[in-house]
Amino acid sequence: MTDLPESGGAPPRRDLAHRIDPAQAGSHLPDSSAALVESHGAVPDPGLAPHEHRRADVDPAAERRAERQVTAMFGLSALATVGFVVAFFAVPDDAAVLGIGAQNAALGVTLGVALFLIGAGAIQWAKKLMPDVEIVEDRKPMRSTDEARAELVATFQEGSEDSGFGRRTLIRGSLLGALGLIGLPAVVLLRDLGPDPGSALSTTLWDDAAEGMPLRIVNDVTFTPLRPEDLEVGTLVNAIPENFEGSERYDGLPHEGPARINARSHSAVIVVRMSPEEIRSQQGENWDHEGILCFSKICTHVGCPINLYEHRTHHLLCPCHQSTYDLSDAANVIFGPAARHLPQLPLGIDDEGYLIARQPFAEAVGPSFWERG
Ligand code: FES
Structure with missing residues (x-):
């Protein structure tokens, strides 16, 4: 027990504060604990710095001062709350101070002060007045008795004998072989991470839109060629x-099986129309046609198809990981993990008034990691 100054009357709870004195290890512990120290070599002092008593623990005047401080904070908080109610009714809601609403300012300040003082008072109370004692918790030895350890070994050996794991060498060998190979499928599946797709996404059906052989753009459900007047x-x-x-012009291209699916997925585009004056930038000069723009539909993050379009902001949102592109600003990325814009196709119209792509994509479509390094 640590000697503390008398504070008069019954000793305060703080006087229970104590620490273990290494020189007297075990002397202040219950009999059982003292016995543990002796029999198991328990550490009587873990090396903590000596406990320092707070001023309010040893000085009754400081204790009363701390009590007055906490009481004052709670009391002022109550006054601020009253001030809030008064301000609510007394300050006209059209009055202004320094250009801001006087009532809002008064309500904010009074409520803020009231909440702050409750928090500050609680912290002061805890730091200065609540009990600050060190408590000894006795523990039993962690090590099992020799009998329990021997019993565990015997039980394990008995189970091993009963299962025949040691005796049946064929079963044991085949089990170990099976367990050894079970990880192999995971290794084999790593092959699906490759091969490097190389230029696969640099090649799309739009490549036929070379100079002098422009391609019409068709609706991907009805396959109807698009005309500017169809798009509002x-x-x-x-x-x-x-x-x-x-079509007759392009007969002979791979239109069946996986080649057909791949060709479609690589070549999918979205066509949007906005007022020409809303277009802030494009990937090439005059690549729009009267406000009609055409971009790859494949997200440049990991390749999800996109068509969640907010026409007032011209933002296009990928549903997979929320990459967002600004179609009025060259389809640049404004949010999310995609690393580059959606490639754009330059548009025009042919002799019959249908929308055409004048050139292929100038860069690979889809995930941008193909292009790195
Ligand atoms: S695939 Fe579009 S954000 Fe990930």
Whole structure:
């Protein structure tokens, strides 16, 4: 027990504060604990710095001062709350101070002060007046008795004998072989991470839109060629190149099986229309046609198809990881993990008034990691 100054009357709870004196290890512990120290070599002092008593623990005047401080904070908090109610009714809601609403300012200040003082008072109370004692908690030895340890070993050996694991060498060998190979499928599946797709996404059906052989853009459901007058401002249409369906002009392209699916997925585009004056930038000069723009539909993050379009902001949102592109600003990324813009196609119209892509994509579509390093 640590000697503390008398504070008069019954000793305060803080006088219970004590620490273990290494020189007297075990002397202040219950009999059982003292016995543990002796029999198990328990550490009587873990090396903590000596406990320092707070001023309020040893000085009754400081204790009363701390009590007055806490009481004052709670009392002022109550006054601030009353002030809040008064301000609510007394300050006209059209009065202004320094250009801001006087009532709002008064309500904010009074409520803020009231809450702050409750918090500050509680902290002061805890730091200066609540009990600050060190308590000894006795523990039993962690080590099991020799009998329990021997019993565990015997039980394990008995189980091993009963299972025949040691005796049946064929079963044991085949089990260990099976367990050894069970990780192999995971290793084999790593092959699916490759091979490097190389230029696979640099090649799309739009590549036929070379100079002098422009491609019409067709609706990807009806396969109808698009005309500017079909598209109102604010519209988004999912589209593909006309050579996808094997028209007479493009017969002979791979239109069946996986090649067909791949060709479609690589070549998918979105066509949007906005007022020409809303277009802030494009990936090439005059790549729009009267406010109609065409971009790859494949997200440049990991390749999800996109068509969540907010026509007032011109933002296009990928549903997979929320990459967001600003179509009025060259489809640049304004949010999310995508690392680059959606590639754009330059548009025009042919002799019959249908929308055409004048050139192929100038860069690979889809995830941008293909292009790195
Ligand atoms: S695939 Fe579009 S944000 Fe990830």
